[in-house]
Amino acid sequence: MPDFRAIACTRYRYRYSECRRCADACPHGAITLSDEGAVASKEACRECGLCIDACPTQAWSSAAFQPIELLREAIKRPAWRMACEPSGCSGDAVVPCLGAVDAVWLAYMARRRIPVSLHGASHCHDCAHGRTGEAQWQRNLQAVETLRDAAETPSDWVMPLLADDERPPGVRERDARKGSGAAARRSLFRRIFRHGAEQAPAAGQPGTPDKVPQQAIRAGAQVMSQRRELLQIVTRRQDDQALHWELDESLPLMQLSLQSGCTLCEACFRVCPTGAIEIVENPGDWALTFQADRCVGCQVCLEACQPRVLDADASFDVRPGQAPITLISRNKQRCSRCDRHFASASPEATCPVCRDDEDAFTAIFG
Missing domain, CATH: 3.30.70 (Alpha-Beta Plaits)
Structure with missing residues (x-):
C-alpha cells in the first residue's frame, strides 16, 4: 500500500483545491479525495505506483517502490533493464508498472548515457494497470525526448528504449510517444487556465x-522534492x-x-x-x-x-x-492608529489589524 503524507498534498494545504492527479492516474478507482487530502482503499488498491509518479509534491510514496534507490543502483551499471511486474518479464529491477517510473528518472539516466530498456510494454493492453499506466509512460518518454532536444548536446544522450525481444508474437507495435506530449499539455492548460476563460463567480456564491x-x-512545513532536485542536474547547461x-x-x-x-x-x-x-x-x-x-x-x-x-x-x-x-x-505605509508599517495594494489610513478591530467593534456595539 502506498503511504500518504498529508502535509505535502495540495488538497490538504488548501481546502478548495481541485487537484485530482492521483485519482485520475489510479486505474482501479482506489483513491478517495476530500479537503483533508486523499485516502487509498486497501481493498481496491493494486499497488501499481501510478499515484506516486502522478503527484508533483510527492505526497504518495511506497517503501517497496523507491525510484531514488533504484537510481543509486542503476548508475553503477553499464546498462539497466526495467521490467513491469504484471508482464512477468525479467530485469535488473521489476517495478509495479512502467508508468510509475517518472520522466525525471529516465531523463537523468539518458543524460548519464546509461542505456535503459523497458520491458513489458506490450502487456499494457491486457494489464489491469494499463488503462492509465500506458498513457503515463508514454507521456514520460515524450518529456524525456523533449528535454533531450533542448539540451546543450542532444547527441550525448542515450534514450530509454522499449524492448522488443519479449513481445509476444502478433502484438501490434505501439508508438511510445506519438501525440502523447501534446495531449498532456492540452489537459494541463485546460486545468491551469480554466479560471481565465470562465467568468469569475459572484461573491458569496456557495463554494x-x-x-x-x-x-x-x-x-x-515546506516539503522538498527529490525529483525536483534531480531535474536541476538534468537541465544544467x-x-x-x-x-x-x-x-x-x-x-x-x-x-x-x-x-x-x-x-x-x-x-x-x-x-x-x-x-x-x-x-x-x-x-x-x-x-x-x-x-x-x-x-x-x-x-x-x-x-x-x-x-x-x-x-x-x-x-x-x-x-x-x-x-x-x-x-x-x-x-510600506504607516498605520495612523497603531503606527505599524504595513503593505497594501492601495493607500489606506489604517492597517488590516486595526481595520479588523474596527469591524469587530462595529459588529458588536453597532
Whole structure:
C-alpha cells in the first residue's frame, strides 16, 4: 500500500483545491479525495505506483517502490533493464508498472548515457494497470525526448528504449510517444487556465468565496522534492544558454507571472508547499518573489489566487540557479492608529489589524 503524507498534498494545504492527479492516474478507482487530502482503499488498491509518479509534491510514496534507490543502483551499471511486474518479464529491477517510473528518472539516466530498456510494454493492453499506466509512460518518454532536444548536446544522450525481444508474437507495435506530449499539455492548460476563460463567480456564491478565508489554508512545513532536485542536474547547461521548455505535466516545472490587480493577500505565499513563493520585506518595502528552482508545478497557488491574476507561463527558461524573480513590490505605509508599517495594494489610513478591530467593534456595539 502506498503511504500518504498529508502535509505535502495540495488538497490538504488548501481546502478548495481541485487537484485530482492521483485519482485520475489510479486505474482501479482506489483513491478517495476530500479537503483533508486523499485516502487509498486497501481493498481496491493494486499497488501499481501510478499515484506516486502522478503527484508533483510527492505526497504518495511506497517503501517497496523507491525510484531514488533504484537510481543509486542503476548508475553503477553499464546498462539497466526495467521490467513491469504484471508482464512477468525479467530485469535488473521489476517495478509495479512502467508508468510509475517518472520522466525525471529516465531523463537523468539518458543524460548519464546509461542505456535503459523497458520491458513489458506490450502487456499494457491486457494489464489491469494499463488503462492509465500506458498513457503515463508514454507521456514520460515524450518529456524525456523533449528535454533531450533542448539540451546543450542532444547527441550525448542515450534514450530509454522499449524492448522488443519479449513481445509476444502478433502484438501490434505501439508508438511510445506519438501525440502523447501534446495531449498532456492540452489537459494541463485546460486545468491551469480554466479560471481565465470562465467568468469569475459572484461573491458569496456557495463554494466560491470572494476571498480566501484564513482557515482554508492549513499551515505546514515546506516539503522538498527529490525529483525536483534531480531535474536541476538534468537541465544544467555548461554554456549558460537558455533552455526553453513548454509547460507540461510530466515534469515538475512551472514559471509564474503576475498580472495587475493583486490584492497583496499573501494567499499564494501561505499555500505554497515548497517555499517557491516567498515574502521578502524590510521596514520600508514588501515584495512577493518566486524561485523557479523550488517550484514543482503543483498549481495550488493558481487556485488560491482569488483575483485570478497569478498565471503560469506557457513557455519559459528552465535552467537551474536563476535568481528569484519579483512578482510585485510595494512601499510600506504607516498605520495612523497603531503606527505599524504595513503593505497594501492601495493607500489606506489604517492597517488590516486595526481595520479588523474596527469591524469587530462595529459588529458588536453597532
